[in-house]
Amino acid sequence: xxxxxxxxxxxxxxxxxxxxxxxxxxxxxxxxxxxxxxxxxxxxxxxxxxxxxxxxxxxxxxxxxxxxxxxxxxxxxxxxxxxxxxxxxxxxxxxxxxxxxxxxxxxxxxxxxxxxxxxxxxx
Amino acid sequence: xxxxxxxxxxxxxxxxxxxxxxxxxxxxxxxxxxxxxxxxxxxxxxxxxxxxxxxxxxxxxxxxxxxxxxxxxxxxxxxxxxxxxxxxxxxxxxxxxxxxxxxxxx
Numbered sequence: 001x002x003x004x005x006x007x008x009x010x011x012x013x014x015x016x017x018x019x020x021x022x023x024x025x026x027x028x029x030x031x032x033x034x035x036x037x038x039x040x041x042x043x044x045x046x047x048x049x050x051x052x053x054x055x056x057x058x059x060x061x062x063x064x065x066x067x068x069x070x071x072x073x074x075x076x077x078x079x080x081x082x083x084x085x086x087x088x089x090x091x092x093x094x095x096x097x098x099x100x101x102x103x104x105x106x107x108x109x110x111x112x113x114x115x116x117x118x119x120x121x122x123x
Numbered sequence: 124x125x126x127x128x129x130x131x132x133x134x135x136x137x138x139x140x141x142x143x144x145x146x147x148x149x150x151x152x153x154x155x156x157x158x159x160x161x162x163x164x165x166x167x168x169x170x171x172x173x174x175x176x177x178x179x180x181x182x183x184x185x186x187x188x189x190x191x192x193x194x195x196x197x198x199x200x201x202x203x204x205x206x207x208x209x210x211x212x213x214x215x216x217x218x219x220x221x222x223x224x225x226x227x228x229x
Contacts, residue, residue: 035218037167045159045167045210047218059217062124095166108214109157111178113166 002026002112004096009117016086016121022079022096022114030054030074033099033107036081038092039116048094049081050107059107064090086121093118125149129211129221135229142198144224146211151191155215158187158196161223162207170209171196203228 008020022034035050049060049070058070069082079096094117097110126149136142146156158171169178171187174194184199198205206228211221 037220044208044223045161045212045220047212047220050218061217100169100172106214107218108155109169109172109212110159110167111169113168116166 002098004098004112004114006094006096006114006117009094009119011120011122012086013123014087014121017082017084018086018119020081020083020094020096020117020119022081024077024079024096024098027098027112029072029077029079031103033101033104034070034072034079035097035099035107035110036070036079037095037097037110037113038090038119039095040089040092043092046092050099051079052105052107053103083119086119088121091119091121125152125213125216125219127211127213127219127221129224131224132222133225133227135227136201137229138201138203140201142201142205142226144196144209144211146189146194146196146221148192148194148213148215150215152213152215154190155213156187156189156194157212157214158185159210159212160205160207161210167210201226201228 005023036048067085071080098112100109100111128147154174156174159167161167
């Protein structure tokens, strides 16, 4: 059974940092693009970042470019999102999600999602 | 960046009704469009991929159509368990979601 479990969320002050983790199981992690999607309270879904199979390609939404870093450790079966210079508008539930396509060379859609971890940026 | 305009933002319908949601892309995205369902407090669920393909296990009352810039998502006969917010998502360029359509029972 495919599972994705996020951790690392919490309350952080503006300007602070937080590192989210996602622990996948039930599939060959190194064969899928992975993505972070966030959802601010009462708002819609926003794609944040994604990473290719070996971590050599990463992409970001403009509002987090230069502040967030997505990475993966295929040997440890882990996905990460390092978030620096956090702002109030980064407050959201952060989901990790698996891409639908196996061993593919670009991202498409997201067929498995974690339960999400809440990040609150507030003083 | 490709902008996705989803409409309506909210919709009220009766059980058994046919429900249609549209998604308009700011440029040609071929058929690189997916549809998701999200129930309150839950993660989104992929329903339709590549504009018209039903994800495994998804009831056949859900369908999608369209290409290039105009896409449609349809529930042929609304069921009580379909109450949720629905999102389109393009992947022709960096992924982007539509604003969502909140579906309620009349």
